[in-house]
Each structure stands twice: as structure tokens, then as C-alpha cells.
Amino acid sequence: MAAPIQEAAERPRRPLFGGCWGCRLVCGSGMVLAGGYVFLAARRTLRKGAAAPGPGTVAQILFSLSIAAYGVVILADPVGKFAVKK
Numbered sequence: 001m002a003a004p005i006q007e008a009a010e011r012p013r014r015p016l017f018g019g020c021w022g023c024r025l026v027c028g029s030g031m032v033l034a035g036g037y038v039f040l041a042a043r044r045t046l047r048k049g050a051a052a053p054g055p056g057t058v059a060q061i062l063f064s065l066s067i068a069a070y071g072v073v074i075l076a077d078p079v080g081k082f083a084v085k086k
């Protein structure tokens with residue numbers, strides 16, 4: 001049972017988007033900008049009313065932050081950058 005797991009760990013990982021820096025730049029920056037757009041839409045709702053934000057607005061802000069964070073992951077491409085210590 002340990003053999004397939006060990007083989008999967010030894011197999012070299014493919015870089016995200018095949019190592020194409022331009023593809024990662026376009027997709028990653030697009031995701032960060034999309035997260036910013038969703039965040040600004042939630043902030044616009046908060047500026048209109050003096051009441052406390054509802055759960056939908058809070059969920060929208062959290063979703064926008066997750067979109068932007070995924071964009072940063074695409075830009076950074078952390079897969080395969082750290083060596084495993086043996």
C-alpha cells in the first residue's frame with residue numbers, strides 16, 4: 001500500500017500552466033483584479049447604509065479575499081519551490 005504513495009511523491013510535479021510566465025501573469029492578475037472588484041462591490045453596499053453588515057455582505061468580502069488569494073497563488077506558483085528535507 002505504501003508503494004503507490006511513495007511513487008506519487010517521487011514523481012516530478014508539473015509547473016502551473018506548463019511554466020508559461022505570461023499565462024500565469026494574465027490569469028493571476030485577473031483573479032486578483034476580480035477579487036478587488038467583488039470586494040469593492042461589497043464595500044459599496046456598506047457605504048450606503050449605516051446598519052451593520054449582514055451575513056451576505058460578510059460572505060461576499062470573504063469570497064473576494066479568497067479569489068484574490070488564489071490569484072496570488074497562481075502568480076507565486078509555490079509548487080516545487082521547496083525541497084523536502086530527508
